Amino acid sequence: MPNLKDLKTRIDSVKSTRKITKAMQMVAAAKLRRAQEAAEAGRPYADRMNAVMANLAGASAGSDSAPKLLAGSGDDQVHMLVVATAERGLCGGFNSSIAKLARAKAEELKAAGKTVKILTVGKKGREQLQRDLGDLMVDHVDLSEVKKIGYTNASDIASDIVARFNAGEFDVATIFYNKFQSVMSQIPTALQLIPASFEAEEGTEAPLYEYEPGEEEILADLLPRALSTQVFTALLENGASEQGARMSAMDNATRNAGDMIDKLTIEYNRSRQAAITNELIEIISGAEAL
Amino acid sequence: MATIQFDLVSPERKLASVAASEIQIPGADGDFTAMAEHAPMLTTLRPGLLSVKADNDVTEYIVTGGFVEVSGTNASVLAETALPKGEVTSDVVDGLIADATAAAEAASAQDKDAANKRLADTKALLELI
Numbered sequence: 001m002p003n004l005k006d007l008k009t010r011i012d013s014v015k016s017t018r019k020i021t022k023a024m025q026m027v028a029a030a031k032l033r034r035a036q037e038a039a040e041a042g043r044p045y046a047d048r049m050n051a052v053m054a055n056l057a058g059a060s061a062g063s064d065s066a067p068k069l070l071a072g073s074g075d076d077q078v079h080m081l082v083v084a085t086a087e088r089g090l091c092g093g094f095n096s097s098i099a100k101l102a103r104a105k106a107e108e109l110k111a112a113g114k115t116v117k118i119l120t121v122g123k124k125g126r127e128q129l130q131r132d133l134g135d136l137m138v139d140h141v142d143l144s145e146v147k148k149i150g151y152t153n154a155s156d157i158a159s160d161i162v163a164r165f166n167a168g169e170f171d172v173a174t175i176f177y178n179k180f181q182s183v184m185s186q187i188p189t190a191l192q193l194i195p196a197s198f199e200a201e202e203g204t205e206a207p208l209y210e211y212e213p214g215e216e217e218i219l220a221d222l223l224p225r226a227l228s229t230q231v232f233t234a235l236l237e238n239g240a241s242e243q244g245a246r247m248s249a250m251d252n253a254t255r256n257a258g259d260m261i262d263k264l265t266i267e268y269n270r271s272r273q274a275a276i277t278n279e280l281i282e283i284i285s286g287a288e289a290l
Numbered sequence: 291m292a293t294i295q296f297d298l299v300s301p302e303r304k305l306a307s308v309a310a311s312e313i314q315i316p317g318a319d320g321d322f323t324a325m326a327e328h329a330p331m332l333t334t335l336r337p338g339l340l341s342v343k344a345d346n347d348v349t350e351y352i353v354t355g356g357f358v359e360v361s362g363t364n365a366s367v368l369a370e371t372a373l374p375k376g377e378v379t380s381d382v383v384d385g386l387i388a389d390a391t392a393a394a395e396a397a398s399a400q401d402k403d404a405a406n407k408r409l410a411d412t413k414a415l416l417e418l419i
Contacts, residue, residue, distance in 0.1 A: 044304050209332040229301060
């Protein structure tokens with residue numbers, strides 16, 4: 001039988017854990033709202049950009065003069081995996097699910113005889129991939145000092161990727177992030193950045209535009225921006241997903257702590273009752289012996 | 291009078307969405323004004339002043355790079371940075387000039403002209419504010 005004092009300390013410690021998880025859950029809920037608003041606010045730009053790019057890319061696809069960012073380098077030997085995760089843990093399976101997807105992809109590529117390079121964004125993904133894929137990592141982007149992810153963060157990452165591509169460091173780039181579905185579910189997603197792919201919305205027939213300057217100049221000018229936009233969208237989705245995942249993880253933790261407290265309290269009460277009964281028995285048998 | 295739906299969006303938020311009667315846009319190949327029934331066109335932006343006229347109110351924005359999509363019924367400006375003119379101080383422009391200067395210095399021979407043009411356009415912003 002565990003002694004009463006130990007049980008009491010245990011209950012108190014679980015109670016304070018519950019307070020912390022509860023607070024974290026509420027903070028995550030507040031941050032989630034803000035992150036969702038940011039993702040929402042970025043959507044019109046991203047949608048428009050995508051629609052225009054799909055239109056432009058469709059027109060220039062197949063032509064010899066198509067920019068390299070769109071057409072690719074004509075090879076697919078070296079793959080760059082951009083793994084975007086959170087800077088902080090305690091958010092359920094959020095980081096692991098991205099790392100898992102990225103690891104599976106890396107293994108698959110390695111098995112196919114391709115060279116894999118990894119660029120990590122966010123500390124947690126780096127930690128998880130360090131052990132088995134650490135030697136493939138080429139760089140790491142630290143966003144832990146960034147309070148609110150802005151477009152400049154994304155465009156810095158994107159221009160770094162483009163610079164590496166132009167330097168011939170890799171042929172294909174893919175970004176891994178979690179797409180926000182709901183608080184309960186985030187979908188780990190792989191999006192190919194280079195060669196760029198744009199999906200037009202179904203049933204939107206674009207009018208015949210007049211281009212100024214030429215179509216190709218516009219395409220060349222917009223491609224890096226479109227890439228930044230894709231990275232930005234991914235980071236925003238990731239931000240909302242992280243908070244959503246943390247919120248549900250902390251909600252679970254709070255509930256588990258509650259269950260634990262109930263169980264321990266019952267045990268505590270039983271032990272106390274047993275101790276009292278024991279004492280009574282001792283008193284009564286003592287009295288009877290007299 | 292016929293109006294044209296005007297949207298100004300930056301990557302981070304939607305800045306404006308109004309029915310405008312005319313919009314002056316600093317296009318890469320020169321300024322132009324979009325009104326209702328404008329022929330569909332797509333052009334890139336140069337740093338400059340974008341002014342929107344709706345119900346006789348004129349709103350002005352300072353924009354840097356980006357692009358504009360105009361069709362008969364709407365004009366969407368997707369600007370990398372867009373600030374209401376009132377919020378722009380010479381400090382902000384100095385920052386933009388510094389960025390453009392750095393880009394011009396770093397540009398390869400092939401992109402030199404474009405980068406220098408951007409720098410000149412950015413410097414011209416100082417006179418607008």
